[in-house]
Each structure stands twice: as structure tokens, then as C-alpha cells.
Amino acid sequence: MQSGLATMPAEELSAGKVRRRTPWSEGVRRLRKQKAAVIGGALVLLFILTGLFAPLLAPHDPIEQNLANTLQPPSAEHWFGTDDSGRDMFSRILYGARISMTIGIFSVLGSLVVGTLLGLIAGFYGKWIDTLISRIFDVMLAFPGILLAIAIVAILGPGLFNALLAIAIVNVPMYGRLVRAKVLGIKQEEYIMAARAQGMSQVRILFRHVLPNSWTPLIVQGTLGVASAILEAAALGFLGLGAQPPEAEWGKMLADSRDYITTAPWVVMIPGFAIMASVIGFNLFGDGLRDALDPKAQ
């Protein structure tokens, strides 16, 4: 036992070094210990960077047609081949990442902000306002998400932005209920009573004390939510309700090329693979975050 202590590095032993760790850096440390999360994080980063720098990376114009060069298999010139209009698949996948990441991330941000606000209000103030908000959530959750999204797009009209909006609206109850449940627990905590006893106002307690304690599940759910938002966006695109031609959106690409699945399988498989890889990336990363940030796992 003694020798074990002796071999410990001195800085580990000095209280200061170990205690300085903030919850945040502690979370990052634990996240990095998980292989799946690191792979997920790498995929997420890859797709985000791809989306950001698509114009720099793409060797061809994603919407420029070349009818003399349709449905070419992958080659040195066209890494992922060409589609039925002779467009470079590789460039289209890169630009598709931009669209999918945008929809995924911004729709989640949208539903996160609105859902959190509604959930905070419902959970903290309770009474009739809670009943009202919770019943609206219940009604929204009674519809299959994609069906509701289709309905909303049908009202707003097809298009990328409307698809984003529809996905954001559909997912609000998920975050709202999560926050509400968390708030119901937190508001019973003694430190909230203590904050009251210190003379803080309701609004201050809500945003300064309750909200920061609800972050963890939101970060996790938000990350996983990006994955499902990407899928929903692809589904809307596939149905022709999201991105409009000639935009390079993965779901749309999948839909346009499904006639060629036997003759030119790459035009179908490559967008499908892109969707799958990005969704897996966010899911792995989200699961890793959950394990890293869950205080019970300590």
C-alpha cells in the first residue's frame, strides 16, 4: 500500500491539482476515455467541417449537369461517380453535408430553445400554465413525428427552410417534457429553497439556478436529436417536401436515383451511406456524452 502511494506522481497527490478540475473538464476527460464516443465525435466533426468547407473541397459544381457523362461509376475524376444528370456525386455529397448539418443543428437549436423555455415555465410555475403546456405537448406527441412534419410542410409549402421549421416544431415537446421533468425535481432541491431564502426573484432562480442544473440531459438529447433531425430532413427530402431540385440534399438524391439501384448502385448507396454515417456519428457521440455527463456514472 505504501509503495503504491509512493509511486503516485507528486502532482496527483497534491490536493490542488486534482481539485481544480471543473465539472466540464471532468466530462471531457471521461468522454475521451470512450472509444465509441471518440469515433462518433470524429464523424460529427468530419461532417460539420465538410459542410462548412464544401465550396473549397468540392472538385466540381454540384448542380452542373453533364448529360454526356451520366451514371458513371466511381473513377479518379469522379470519386463517387456521377448521377443520372451527369453531376459529380462527390461534390453533391459534400454540399449535402452542408444542408443536412444545417437542418440537423439549427432545427435542434430551435426546438431546444423553445422547448426549454416552455418546459421551464411549465415545470417551475405549475398550476394551469403547466396543464396547458403539457396538454399541447401531449397532443403533438400523439402524432408520429414525420407525419406532423409533413402536415406542417404541406401548410407552409415545400422547401428547405420550411422543412427545418417543421422539424423544429415537431421536436419541441421532446425537449419541453425533458426540461419540465428535470425542473420538477430541481425545484424541490434545498438549494432552490436556499436561493429563495436569500431573496432572489423567481426569474433569477429559474434562469440562474434551475436552468444550469438541467443542461446535462439537454446536451445529450440535443446531440441525439441532431441525428433524428437529419433523418427526418432526409425523409422529407425523399418525399419531395424538403430540398427542391437541383439542390444536393441526401434524401432527395436517394429518391431521384432509386430507379438506378440495379444499374448504378453507387448513386443510391452513397447518399444512403452518408445519411447513415452522420446519424451514427451523432448517436455515438450523444451516447458517449450521456455516459460522460451522467453524475450517477461517476
Place this chain on the structure above:
Amino acid sequence: MAPLLSVRGLQTYFFTDDLVVKSVDRVDLTLDEGEILGVVGESGCGKSVTSLSIMGLVPNPPGKVVGGEIQFEGRDLLKLSAKEMRAIRGNQIAMIFQEPMTSLNPVFRIGEQMCETIQLHMGLKKKEAKERAIQLLKQVGLPRAEQVVDEYPHQLSGGMRQRVMIAMAMACNPKLLIADEPTTALDVTIQAQILDLMKRISKESGTAIMLITHDLGVVAEMCHRVVVMYAGKVVEEADVHTLFSDPKHPYTQGLLRSMPTLHERKDRLDSIKGNVPIPAEMPKGCKFAPRCEHASEICLGEEPVLQQVGGAKPHQVRCWLFAEERPSHLANPEARSE
């Protein structure tokens, strides 16, 4: 001189679906400046609810202060607006809680939490507030105060956290500190330290303390005066020496008998038979009558009032045994109560 705090006829009820629970039923309390008042009683006797009523923090619904007045420095706290009340809470009246492990927000550093209160009430700048926080932490005897301000609650032990809570409560030099079982969750050696600290602070800054506890040992150690509560009512009130040397109410006597003493060896501690009445079956007369060995017909039928007994010292008891106009069959109460 008018007392610092004067609670008159306070009634705090909790409304459930099918009954009204009278958690605090016409309680009177006074507290002078710099005085330490013990409020004693077992769980559910209304001592915590009394303190929450004073703070204006009774959870509503289901609870509500339905009657009485709480005079603090000449103002009735029950008549103040929410905003005026907020200006008093944490500033002139501070409170510390039973569980030091959970009364600090886990996501903020100690300093951030302290500064928030200091900035809120004292209007100090961030840097000044931090200096004040460090100074306060030193005052409550925390070692490494400069480092502790930058640490998170989970890095501190229970005793340290309770010190932090006290430092936080003292941040704005309150006139009154309400301490709800401040040492119950701590182990005995730390308990003694925390009690000493509170005593010292009270003496140095002239802060009055309302100490809520079920621990008579703590009361003997700390308090000037004691109020014993049972089932939402004050049953006995006296200065600490009188209460321990000459307890009148059978409940107080029972409490004292159930305490271990150093001088005599008992195999078994005495206990008070029975349980606190549940709200739905509150006795009609004296609330303690069903458990009281001296109970007679009148005790079961009619509730006694709180009245002065004995000599010159203020000593009030709510018991038929000591009532001025007591029923004839209780001719010699002194003989019966030992």
C-alpha cells in the same frame, strides 16, 4: 424596547383534498435583538413551518398563512409585497438549512453563489463582492478561504459546507438568522464546532438567532430562551435554565426524561408513549392529552390556554395542571408532576 421579531397568533394551514392541516395554530413568539431562541419539538410539530412562515416561503399551494401577524422591526412581514419581502430575505433575515450537502447549488463555485447574494443586497461590484466572500469565509473559520471560493460544493465536506452556508447567511449582516436544524446532518464533533461558531457570530454581530431543533442538548448549549412546540402549538416557554430545572408541561418533562445523562446510568432511555397525533385525528382538547399520564376528563374535552406559572420569571405553560381556574379534581398539581 420593542422586540426584534414578534409573531402573534400565527396560523399556517396546509390544504389537502379532504382536510385542512393546521401546521401552525396560533403561535406566539418574540425574539429580542441578539437573543438566541430555541424552538423545540419533534418532527411535524410545526417548528419548520413557523420559520418558513416568517421567511414568507411556505410552499403555496398547498400551504398558506391564514392568520396572525409577524412584526419585524415594526413592519408586518405578512403585509409586505413579494418584492419588499425579497429585499428582506437574505438581507435582514437569513436562513440556514438542515442539509448542508444539498443547500448549495452543485453547478456553481462557492464564490459565485456567495457573490450573487452579496451583489444582490449590498450592491457591491464583482471584485469587492469576492473579497467580501473571502473575508466571510475566513470569519467562519474555513481554512484556505482564497481557494475555497473557487471550488465547487462537491469538493467540500458537510461541515465545511455548513460553514459556507453560515458565511453566506451572514453576508449582509442580518438582524435575524433562522437556523433550521443546522447541525442535525453533521457528526457530533462538527456539530459542536458549528454551534460554537454560531454562538460566536451572534455575540460579535448582535444577530438574533432562531434555532430550530429537536435536540435538547443543542438547546442547553446555545439558547437563552426556549419555546417547546407540540402539534402546531406552543406548549411551554421559558428561559433555558428554568426550562431545564423546572419543566412544567408533561411533554417537556417527557422530552427531558428521554435524554441520556452523564451522571446516571440507565439501561433504557425513557420514551414518551404513543405518537404525535395525525392531522386527521387531532384531539379535541389538549393535543398532548392522549399521550399524557396526567390527562383527565377536562384535558380530553377542552384545550388549555398558554399562561404564566410560577414566580417572577416569565414561564408560560399550556396545561390544565397549572391553570388558574383548574378543575377541582386536579387539586394539587405540583404533587402529581413530581
